[in-house]
Amino acid sequence: KNEVEQSPQNLTAQEGEFITINCSYSVGISALHWLQQHPGGGIVSLFMLSSGKKKHGRLIATINIQEKHSSLHITASHPRDSAVYICAVHNTDKLIFGTGTRLQVFP
Amino acid sequence: DTGVSQNPRHKITKRGQNVTFRCDPISEHNRLYWYRQTLGQGPEFLTYFQNEAQLEKSRLLSDRFSAERPKGSFSTLEIQRTEQGDSAMYLCASSFGGSGEKLFFGSGTQLSVL
Numbered sequence: 001k002n003e004v005e006q007s008p009q010n011l012t013a014q015e016g017e018f019i020t021i022n023c024s025y026s027v028g029i030s031a032l033h034w035l036q037q038h039p040g041g042g043i044v045s046l047f048m049l050s051s052g053k054k055k056h057g058r059l060i061a062t063i064n065i066q067e068k069h070s071s072l073h074i075t076a077s078h079p080r081d082s083a084v085y086i087c088a089v090h091n092t093d094k095l096i097f098g099t100g101t102r103l104q105v106f107p
Numbered sequence: 108d109t110g111v112s113q114n115p116r117h118k119i120t121k122r123g124q125n126v127t128f129r130c131d132p133i134s135e136h137n138r139l140y141w142y143r144q145t146l147g148q149g150p151e152f153l154t155y156f157q158n159e160a161q162l163e164k165s166r167l168l169s170d171r172f173s174a175e176r177p178k179g180s181f182s183t184l185e186i187q188r189t190e191q192g193d194s195a196m197y198l199c200a201s202s203f204g205g206s207g208e209k210l211f212f213g214s215g216t217q218l219s220v221l
Contacts, residue, residue: 004149033210043150043198043212086149093163095140095210097149 003027006087006098013105019074021101023087026068033095034061034072035086043086046072077105113199113213120189121221127185128216132201139182140210141174142198143167150198156182189220 004025013019023032034046047054047061049070054061058077063070074081082105087098112131120126132139137158142150153172154164158179168174171189176182186193196215202208 035212040214042214043200045209045211048209088149094152094155094165095142095150096152097142099147099149 002099003091003096004087004089004098006085006101008101009099011101011103013077013103015078015105015107017077017105019077019081019103019105021072021085021087021103023070023072023098024068025070025087025089025096027089027091027096029089029091031090032063032070033088033090034070035088037084037086037100046085074103077103079105079107081105111199111201111211111213113197113216115216116214117217117219119219119221122191123188125185125187126189126218127183128197128199128218129181129183130199130201130213131181132199133203133211134180136201136203136211137179138202138204138208139176140200140202141182141184142200144196144198144215145194153184153197186218189218191220194218194220 007022031050033048035043037043058075060073084100084102086100088095114129140155141153144150152165154174156176171187174184196217198215199213200210202210
């Protein structure tokens with residue numbers, strides 16, 4: 001069993017839909033990251049959080065430390081949101097990554 | 108551009124050859140990480156540096172792999188006697204401070220071993 005599990009693995013949506021991606025982890029963490037990866041490999045950090053909730057534009061990330069679970073929400077999804085979304089946890093001094101959720105948003 | 112820079116972007120090599128990749132982190136960042144990513148998978152940790160000191164190496168890093176960060180600035184990752192299984196995207200990331208700090212990623216070096 002992977003230490004960081006994401007669901008779903010693949011997600012398709014119509015433009016405008018509300019999207020949720022889930023992340024569960026089984027190790028102790030100091031922080032959790034949500035990352036966005038576009039084709040070609042470039043990774044951008046969306047959020048880093050250790051408690052509660054953060055919001056940036058149409059993106060919202062929440063974390064429940066007791067349940068070892070985090071969610072990434074995208075409101076009013078747009079085709080440009082199409083990418084792979086990766087959850088990663090900071091365990092000791094290294095990041096442990098989930099396998100990612102591939103999101104495709106169609107117009 | 109003051110982001111994390113990786114060179115080359117792509118490398119094609121024959122099995123058995125040695126390859127070296129370079130990563131230039133954001134200048135004030137003291138931590139530098141190397142990750143490897145294969146198709147359809149999330150990145151896997153390889154090693155990281157705090158300034159010039161290599162503090163941790165993954166079991167994934169066989170004796171054929173070596174990484175250096177001689178002056179605490181840029182880093183190199185060398186793979187000796189490459190194998191087809193080494194084909195992957197090699198990603199570098201940097202951060203300022205300890206664990207839990209925001210990471211900045213380079214665009215990666217895509218290695219293909221023929």
